[in-house]
Each structure stands twice: as C-alpha cells, then as structure tokens.
Amino acid sequence: MSPVLLIAGMTIVTYLPRVLPLVLRTRRDIPPWYRRAMRLVPITAVGALIIPGGLTAVGGEIRASGIGLLAATLLAITVRQAFLVVIGSVAAVVLSMLAGI
Numbered sequence: 001m002s003p004v005l006l007i008a009g010m011t012i013v014t015y016l017p018r019v020l021p022l023v024l025r026t027r028r029d030i031p032p033w034y035r036r037a038m039r040l041v042p043i044t045a046v047g048a049l050i051i052p053g054g055l056t057a058v059g060g061e062i063r064a065s066g067i068g069l070l071a072a073t074l075l076a077i078t079v080r081q082a083f084l085v086v087i088g089s090v091a092a093v094v095l096s097m098l099a100g101i
Helices: 003-024 032-055 062-078 082-098
Strands: none
Touching: 003 032, 032 062, 062 082
C-alpha cells in the first residue's frame, strides 16, 4: 500500500469522528462519554499500527518481540514517559535475547 494512501486513510479515520459532531451538532452539549471516546481514537489507531509491527520487529524472534511489547505496555502504564518506554522496551528485548529467551 502506498504510504500516501495510508496516511490519508489514517487522517480520515481520526479526523471525521472529531469533526462530524461539530458540523452536525445541535444546541445540545456533547456528552462527556463521547468526548472521552474521541480522545482515544488517535491512541487506538496508533496501537493498531504498532502492535503488528512490534511482533515482527526483532527478525522473527516472536518471544523477544512479545517481551518488548509487554515491557512497553507495563512501562507506558506506570511511567507514562515515551522516552523511558522506548528505552525500557529495547533494554528488555536485548536482555531477553542475551539470556536466550
């Protein structure tokens, strides 16, 4: 698939749910649950793109890739700093490969 088409598709998928309520909005306020859901759309789209690539990122080593994804998930939940999540997950993959897992 062309990268331009992929980016255009992701733009439409994340932009339309945010702009349609503004265009179609009546005098009613947007419910809080809908606002929360719309904030999660970009995160969900990124997750859907990253996870399949994350499982094949380490040259076919599915266990090491899984360990890296697990470490990234746990660090993202606890630390909440992207730089530390990346460093920690890479370190987890390297250590698992050195340990022969």
